[in-house]
Amino acid sequence: MARPAKLSPMQREEVSRRLAAGEGVRALAREYGVGPATIMRVSVAEQPEQVRAVAKQVADAQTALAALPVQQQYMAVSLAERLRNISQSLASAAELGSATAHRLHALANSEVAKVDDAEPMASLDSLRNVGVLTKLANESSHIALNLLASNKERMAQQDEAGEDTAAILMRARGRSGKQPV
Numbered sequence: 728m729a730r731p732a733k734l735s736p737m738q739r740e741e742v743s744r745r746l747a748a749g750e751g752v753r754a755l756a757r758e759y760g761v762g763p764a765t766i767m768r769v770s771v772a773e774q775p776e777q778v779r780a781v782a783k784q785v786a787d788a789q790t791a792l793a794a795l796p797v798q799q800q801y802m803a804v805s806l807a808e809r810l811r812n813i814s815q816s817l818a819s820a821a822e823l824g825s826a827t828a829h830r831l832h833a834l835a836n837s838e839v840a841k842v843d844d845a846e847p848m849a850s851l852d853s854l855r856n857v858g859v860l861t862k863l864a865n866e867s868s869h870i871a872l873n874l875l876a877s878n879k880e881r882m883a884q885q886d887e888a889g890e891d892t893a894a895i896l897m898r899a900r901g902r903s904g905k906q907p908v
Contacts, residue, residue, distance in 0.1 A: 734769065742766060752770070792804070832864045838860060839853075842854060
């Protein structure tokens with residue numbers, strides 16, 4: 728039969744919340760009258776599986792990085808930083824392109840209102856404007872659409888492989904992050 732828990736479920740929840748807020752393990756251990764190891768077990772037990780998996784990947788990456796010669800460590804960290812910067816730049820470009828496309832579609836929509844439904848050919852200037860604005864809007868959205876399409880393909884491949892999408896996304900983000908040397 729197991730020993731009774733030193734902390735009640737409510738205390739465990741409070742300890743977990745306070746640890747997440749940045750309070751120290753030793754201070755909490757003194758306050759609750761338990762050892763630091765008990766507080767650490769609460770900390771580890773309360774971590775979602777995904778956080779533990781990412782933490783393991785970070786530790787594995789740091790171990791692999793440390794195994795490289797110093798010059799290659801520098802190259803690996805620089806490459807990871809460049810990849811993260813590229814990813815952030817593409818995401819920003821996609822966001823701005825999407826916003827531009829939205830605005831251009833709104834302008835095209837306002838031009839459509841100027842077209843005479845009874846005699847559309849009498850409104851050729853407005854029709855040309857609609858066409859130009861719509862084409863520009865569609866071109867502005869290409870980066871965002873391509874990123875969404877590539878992500879959709881990746882998610883479909885992972886679903887076929889039976890992998891957890893959230894874990895894969897976290898692993899992909901972990902690969903592109905900067906690792907300390």
